[in-house]
Amino acid sequence: xxxxxxxxxxxxxxxxxxxxxxxxxxxxxxxxxxxxxxxxxxxxxxxxxxxxxxxxxxxxxxxxxxxxxxxxxxxxxxxxxxxxxxxxxxxxxxxxxxxxxxxxxxxxxxxxxxxxxxxxxxxxxxxxxxxxxxxxxxxxxxxxxxxx
Amino acid sequence: xxxxxxxxxxxxxxxxxxxxxxxxxxxxxxxxxxxxxxxxxxxxxxxxxxxxxxxxxxxxxxxxxxxxxxxxxxxxxxxxxxxxxxxxxxxxxxxxxxxxxxxxxxxxxxxxxxxxxxxxxxxxxxxxxxxxxxxxxxxxxxxxxxxxxxxxxxxxxxxxxxxxxxxxxxxxxxxxxxxxxxxxxxxxxxxxxxxxxxxxxxxxxxxxxxxxxxxxxxxxxxxxxxxxxxxxxxxxxxxxxxxxxxxxxxxxxxxxxxxxxxxxxxxxxxxxxxxxx
Numbered sequence: 360x361x362x363x364x365x366x367x368x369x370x371x372x373x374x375x376x377x378x379x380x381x382x383x384x385x386x387x388x389x390x391x392x393x394x395x396x397x398x399x400x401x402x403x404x405x406x407x408x409x410x411x412x413x414x415x416x417x418x419x420x421x422x423x424x425x426x427x428x429x430x431x432x433x434x435x436x437x438x439x440x441x442x443x444x445x446x447x448x449x450x451x452x453x454x455x456x457x458x459x460x461x462x463x464x465x466x467x468x469x470x471x472x473x474x475x476x477x478x479x480x481x482x483x484x485x486x487x488x489x490x491x492x493x494x495x496x497x498x499x500x501x502x503x504x505x506x507x
Numbered sequence: 508x509x510x511x512x513x514x515x516x517x518x519x520x521x522x523x524x525x526x527x528x529x530x531x532x533x534x535x536x537x538x539x540x541x542x543x544x545x546x547x548x549x550x551x552x553x554x555x556x557x558x559x560x561x562x563x564x565x566x567x568x569x570x571x572x573x574x575x576x577x578x579x580x581x582x583x584x585x586x587x588x589x590x591x592x593x594x595x596x597x598x599x600x601x602x603x604x605x606x607x608x609x610x611x612x613x614x615x616x617x618x619x620x621x622x623x624x625x626x627x628x629x630x631x632x633x634x635x636x637x638x639x640x641x642x643x644x645x646x647x648x649x650x651x652x653x654x655x656x657x658x659x660x661x662x663x664x665x666x667x668x669x670x671x672x673x674x675x676x677x678x679x680x681x682x683x684x685x686x687x688x689x690x691x692x693x694x695x696x697x698x699x700x701x702x703x704x705x706x707x708x709x710x711x712x713x714x715x716x717x718x719x720x721x722x723x724x725x726x727x728x729x730x731x732x733x734x735x736x737x738x739x740x741x742x743x744x745x746x747x748x749x750x751x752x753x754x755x756x757x758x759x760x761x762x763x764x765x766x767x768x769x770x771x772x773x774x775x776x777x778x779x780x781x782x783x784x
Contacts, residue, residue: 387584388757389577390712391636395763396580396587398709399728400600401625403614407515407558407604409566 525594546615591761633759640721641688645751647680692725703729728764
């Protein structure tokens with residue numbers, strides 16, 4: 360992995376901060392780049408429709424695959440093996456899949472129903488499920504940060 | 508280039524006008540040239556792409572494998588960075604594609620007020636990423652109870668009881684490690700919130716995707732005055748100074764995470780407020 364930061368191991372390296380455009384952007388960590396170009400930034404509906412669900416699913420898949428398929432299976436996440444994923448014809452199928460996932464999540468949490476009916480909300484939900492393989496089920500609950 | 512031409516316009520960002528010669532050498536998606544589409548005092552940063560290569564099926568193919576997605580994502584990011592180095596920039600999400608320059612102008616016209624408001628808000632600011640990682644094993648080792656070593660059993664021991672005690676100690680150490688990690692993350696956000704103009708909380712990254720060690724317990728983006736970015740990074744880098752904790756500061760980034768005025772409780776960045784219905 361290319362050097363992702365100017366300040367490593369909690370210590371400033373003493374170098375002058377990279378200014379915009381002066382370093383090849385290839386040096387940025389892929390996870391940081393994807394996080395921004397896929398999930399942040401202004402969303403404008405284009406004339407040529409890119410199925411956002413597909414892209415979201417690809418990043419989930421990317422995360423899962425990089426995270427290790429076995430690990431994901433191990434903790435019971437294998438829906439991506441069956442999803443129509445990037446063939447994308449059927450956002451209907453994906454919506455169904457996401458609905459099932461939502462139900463499953465709600466069931467697991469034992470706390471009411473997940474909300475959101477739009478495909479986007481479904482995508483968000485699906486993305487959230489990608490948190491699964493990141494941590495073992497036995498870990499204590501963690502707070503997700505304090506963004507205001 | 509007009510609507511209906513066999514060209515698709517891929518928009519990377521909206522910015523305040525600047526000399527396009529400054530980004531002449533920057534290549535866009537698929538090695539394309541990058542040019543500006545102007546509307547009043549804002550510009551869209553755009554590549555003209557062959558519709559044949561950027562219709563729905565083609566773009567799907569371009570995003571359908573990790574390698575292809577990475578190529579498009581990095582090209583998109585390279586253009587956004589180059590623009591952000593020259594002008595206040597509002598990055599667009601990946602793969603925003605319209606039927607030619609006329610449609611792009613229409614997007615600029617429709618979103619003009621909001622684009623201007625966002626550009627004004629972001630002028631002179633950069634985004635800084637701050638991630639806190641915890642090595643739970645190392646943290647658990649700092650647990651005083653564990654440091655003291657296994658307590659000598661005060662009662663006659665049995666293998667079963669020893670086993671249970673060890674298990675309980677392990678579990679307690681791990682809980683304690685989480686508590687320490689989250690407390691450090693809290694201190695980090697409390698301190699940095701005072702130094703930043705705005706903040707967003709991202710999902711923790713999978714350490715195996717980011718290629719880093721430890722659990723990512725905090726993944727924040729801060730909007731910082733460009734003049735203060737060095738100081739901010741120094742402070743951020745000095746936080747979470749516990750054995751087993753590590754802080755990573757990245758950037759400066761174009762303000763991707765701050766395209767919307769506030770999170771509204773949804774960090775996905777999705778919103779239709781940019782478009783007039």
